[in-house]
Amino acid sequence: MLFNSLHFLIFLPVFILLYYLVAFKYRWILIFIASCYFYMAFVPTYILILFLIIGIDFVSGIAIENSKNQKRKLFLILSLLSNILLLCFFKYFNFLNENISGILNLFGQQFHPINLDIILPIGLSFHTFQSMSYTIEVYKGHQKAERHLGYFANYVLYFPQMVAGPIERYDRLGTELKQEHKPVYQNFSDGFKLILFGLFVKMTIADNLAPYVNQIYADPLKYSPSQVFTGLILFSFQIYADFYGYSTIALGSARLMGIRLMDNFKTPYLSKSVSEFWSRWHISLSTWFRDYLYIPLGGNRGNLLRWSINILIVFMVSGLWHGASWTFVIWGALHGVNLLAERFFNKVFNFKIKETWSLLNLLLLLKTFLVTTLIWVFFRAESFSKAKDVFQALTRTTNISDISLESVLPGIMCVLLVLSDLWVYNSRIDDRLQTYKPVYRWAIYTVLIFCLFALAGTQKFAFIYFQF
Amino acid sequence: MTKKIIIKLSCLVTILVALNVLYKYTLFQNDLKTKSPEALAIKSQDLPDVYFFGESSNATYRDSDSIKSSITELASMFFPTIKIVPIVKPATHAGIYKSWARMIDLKKNKTKALIITLNLRSFDAAWIHSKLETQLQESMVLTQDHPPLLNRFQLSLQAFDNKTEKQREQMMLEQWKNTPLLFPFAFPFKSTADWDYAMAQGHYKKSDGTWDKEKNILACHYIKAYAFNLNDQNPRVKDFDEIVMYCAKNRINLYLNLMAENIDYADSLVGKELVFLMKQNRDFIVKRYSKRTCVVIDNLDLVRGKDFIDQNWTTEHYAYKGRMAIAKNLALNLKKQFVKEYKDAY
Known part of the structure; x- marks a missing residue:
């Protein structure tokens, strides 16, 4: 369902009315049903992919919390891999195939890429990233694993932000969804x-x-x-x-x-400046990449070369996150190069x-x-x-x-x-x-x-x- | 809190009412001009005697025609003192004419007659689910019986029958497949899709023994365009029912101008069964709508095959001879109402 549609403008007031009429303990059911309905207005069957993501990360969260050391890490890797594989299959399968075919052809090998005729599930990159942030936080010990499947499902499915963000963290949205909100003017x-x-x-x-x-x-x-x-x-x-x-x-x-x-x-x-731009544009994605890619890569620790490489990796992956095409990668890379050039200039000329x-x-x-x-x-x-x-x-x-x-x-x-x-x-x-x-x-x-x-x-x- | 909300909502409603007036007298006319020029044309006419609602058949001519006048221009020659105003838009149908008819200002205009083009193909699945339908529906949003500002907002939200081409095509194919074809005699094909499929298997051969693909495609096209049984469930029939009722209620003399179809080619390419259906459907229309306040002008068999402009497609586009034949038939029917104004032009 699009926000700029009559469908949504009717759906929202009806939902809000029901939201405050339904007893708090059943409210999560209403949010769940409404979110499913909202998502299924696009391609109904794709809700199954979301259920799969919810299932994997819900179980992984509990498994990570209940395990120690290597096992803990293993569950995290399994969870992240499942999410990334799902994303890759729907978003990057054809892109990867075409690139593999191109590389093999360079070496004289014949490889005919199989192109899957699939429509990308709406907002897949958003909810996989949101869901992944949860398991990572549980692994880090910053977040307690959710034991209520309904609440966790609502965190991934929550209709106002499910298809294009903001990419919320569990400690924020999960907590908000669990609180009782009374009608306030x-x-x-x-x-x-x-x-x-x-x-x-x-x-x-x-x-x-x-x-x-x-x-x-x-x-x-x-x-x-x-x-x-x-x-x-x-x-x-x-x-x-x-x-x-x-x-x-x-x-x-x-x-x-x-x-x-x-x-x-x-x-x-x-x-x-470009760095200021990225602190003001799509903030939830920028902070996601900062916390879960840039910092794990080493951030600005280490030497200048290492830092520059980290910046470029983050921006290129961010580009690829947007779309399965080299044009997006170049878009990200150019932003990275621009940011690096700005930092070098500021450093050399001591410009503030x-x-x-x-x-x-x-x-x-x-x-x-x-x-x-x-x-x-x-x-x-x-x-x-x-x-x-x-x-x-x-x-x-x-x-x-x-x-x-x-x-x-x-x-x-x-x-x-x-x-x-x-x-x-x-x-x-x-x-x-x-x-x-x-x-x-x-x-x-x-x-x-x-x-x-x-x-x-x-x-x-x-x-x-x-x-x- | 409730009191506060009610006060704010009341303010909001007041603002919307005021903005509606502001919009109506500022931007609305310009929006109408862009999105529904036909509506504006209907409303802005000064006392026309006769309105003519139609589609591309009215004005399409063959390049070699020495006289390129439209059907309405030709018909007007029979009534030099009568103002016949054509309101024409390609691919239009009764669903749109219905709205146009309601736009005629009955207080201001003393409309003596309304002529509406009745195109047999407009009742078929291909036209009902045409990819042009979304555009036609869009053109009607601003003319709905709601406050203009609300209509404008609906247009922005695309809140109308806004199906995609793919969805419409699917509906068309399903209708061809699932609607049974009824004949009063034994006939091997159960639906339009069956008949079309059988024809597509290769019916025509050239003299050298190879398949005549072009002829085959054309024959299939004729089947898809005309192989259907008209009944009161057809959405266009429902639209015409409403038009006839509206005109009767408002005492507008209505003429349904049933356009000529290429019966010659339907017969030679597909056969007598298809011609039977076309004539059966014509009879349905004539019987249903010939009333005191409504005249059905039957032109179905009036134009010969070679006088159709499109020789390898089904259209109601006629060369001069065809347009003239229809204009003359139209004039002869109008003559009963406008006896004094009639002049024998040809």
């Missing part, structure tokens, strides 16, 4: 604000940018360099608005139940970014945005040849296109997003709104409602991160 109010703002960002901003971006990426060589450049800028805003919108609706939906999910975005395009607003910081902000925008090309282009076409179209001086593209509305949408980010900088929309007098708050709601109802895109685009 402030939760309803905040939940409503977050959902309204999330829908506005997704449907009014992202969905109005998508047609322009899609046209450009369909055949970049048909367009003039300025049009292509505009397309790249718009994609930067589109993917942000799309994912930020989804995350905000997720936060709002959970808040209606009295549950607080973690913030996944903190105005990332107002970052002055000051927190106060200044012209220099504004230039750094523009630099970070521009670099990120150019790197997004590898994320958005479905192949290297398409990415090459984009850069070729961007740099050529001839063959100027006479195709006109509607750019006024997308331009206004980008300005709205920038203004909104400047407004909520280092805060969140619901907290920010709370600082205003009711009359101003309602004036803002009125504008948001009008923009959402009257200006939202008229083509529906699924959330970009659903495919991961």
